[in-house]
Amino acid sequence: MTAAHGFPTHSVNSLPLRVVIVDDHTVMIDTLTTFLETVDDGGRPIAVVGKAGSLREAVEVLGTTQAHVVMVDVGLPDGNGINLARKIRAKSASMGLVVITMYDDDATLFAALDAGASALVLKSADAHSVLAAVRHAAQCPSVFKAAGLEDALQRRESLPKLSQRELEVLSLVADGETVAGVANSLFMSQSTVKTHLGKVYAKLGAHNRASAVMAAINLGLIRPRRGPHSPAERE
Numbered sequence: 001m002t003a004a005h006g007f008p009t010h011s012v013n014s015l016p017l018r019v020v021i022v023d024d025h026t027v028m029i030d031t032l033t034t035f036l037e038t039v040d041d042g043g044r045p046i047a048v049v050g051k052a053g054s055l056r057e058a059v060e061v062l063g064t065t066q067a068h069v070v071m072v073d074v075g076l077p078d079g080n081g082i083n084l085a086r087k088i089r090a091k092s093a094s095m096g097l098v099v100i101t102m103y104d105d106d107a108t109l110f111a112a113l114d115a116g117a118s119a120l121v122l123k124s125a126d127a128h129s130v131l132a133a134v135r136h137a138a139q140c141p142s143v144f145k146a147a148g149l150e151d152a153l154q155r156r157e158s159l160p161k162l163s164q165r166e167l168e169v170l171s172l173v174a175d176g177e178t179v180a181g182v183a184n185s186l187f188m189s190q191s192t193v194k195t196h197l198g199k200v201y202a203k204l205g206a207h208n209r210a211s212a213v214m215a216a217i218n219l220g221l222i223r224p225r226r227g228p229h230s231p232a233e234r235e
């Protein structure tokens with residue numbers, strides 16, 4: 001396109017969509033980069049302008065790039081990528097945020113939604129789904145999109161209703177805390193902790209701490225454990 005004065009002009013759609021990828025697996029970054037930069041779907045060209053393998057590196061990269069979309073993995077060596085998405089959203093309403101994850105569960109989906117992500121896509125998804133998530137994030141950053149979102153919302157509507165205190169107790173148990181540890185953390189007696197756990201068992205149809213944690217994870221009430229110890233080991 002050429003302007004009347006003779007100088008060339010460019011439409012916004014002809015300029016590259018600038019993407020930053022945050023993932024601690026270099027193979028994943030390289031695969032995404034190659035695909036995004038070579039795909040020819042008739043849409044705006046994509047340029048990966050930054051790569052990071054940790055939250056610390058991501059902050060540095062984002063400070064030196066003018067990205068339109070950030071793709072961030074959930075599991076990073078120095079923290080949770082969803083927390084990064086939340087911080088980015090707090091600073092910018094227009095940034096596209098795509099959460100990429102291997103965890104296909106309601107808890108991760110809703111954590112991404114609550115953090116203000118534009119989309120969530122599984123690492124096992126096909127290339128078209130990944131591209132669609134990036135395109136969506138660039139065009140509608142404030143509208144969350146994820147496969148299975150409608151079904152997940154229906155499941156959440158029918159979930160057992162745990163109180164905030166019961167969720168706090170259960171989350172600490174999921175982190176491997178004993179009854180005494182939960183009591184110390186929440187400044188309550190051990191008998192009160194046991195009372196809360198009893199109510200949780202009844203609501204979830206569980207018989208012990210391990211089954212209660214697994215039921216809550218499956219229902220998306222709490223985040224899945226990422227650590228080396230399971231609640232069953234602390235029974």
